[in-house]
Amino acid sequence: MLRRMVDPEVHERITARRAELDELEEQLVKQLSEVQAERDEPAVAARVWQRMSEQLADERATAGSPVVQVANRAVRLVPDRVSGVAESALPTD
Template identity: 45%
Template sequence: MTDAQVVGWIAARRAELDVLEDSLARQLAEVRAERDELAVAEKVWARAEAAVAGDAAPVAAGALVGGRSVLLIPHRSPGMGEDALPPEYRKIMGILRATGGPVMAKAVGEKLGIDVKSPGKVEPLRGKLSKLAERGWARKLADGRFQITL
């Protein structure tokens, strides 16, 4: 082999290794991203199990898990039961069902034992009712009342 051939072979091999390195770096990034997603899913699953078992404090409509926003109030789909909701939201759904018709957020708050004279207490409840309506669990009427969807 001549010096030019050796230099050419080295340059070609270096180019092959550069391509391989880029490919492996992309694969490693994909693996790390999937592992991060699985860690988030595992935390969400554990929280949901704890909430269903009643071992956890009520959870909000959305939360940060692993630095990512996680949807805890799922969009309602056919065959999905209210057991998919956190306990606090199941209580709200029970009140909506028991009223049998449209109800104001204050009336739901009264049944939950919330001080409805304080807007600071009613507005978070109204937000939860709105979240249930946005996700298909309830219906928000034009006059601001809420009712359960069938």
């Protein structure tokens, strides 16, 4: 009943505008999806970086000289060097 009351030209304009809006909606949905994906990338990269940093720290901590038992005590065969300790602080033998 509405079609009979609306001028054919007005109906055509309404139909054309709806088509334009539908196309714009599709573009915006696509753009929003791309923005969300890009926004998530730095968070993923930060988590990977954190995990790798922790793994490297663990590897470095366990990569020191071997530990052996001497007089029922755990000692390193060669003490690890740390910053601030002079080479002369190590035993000469």
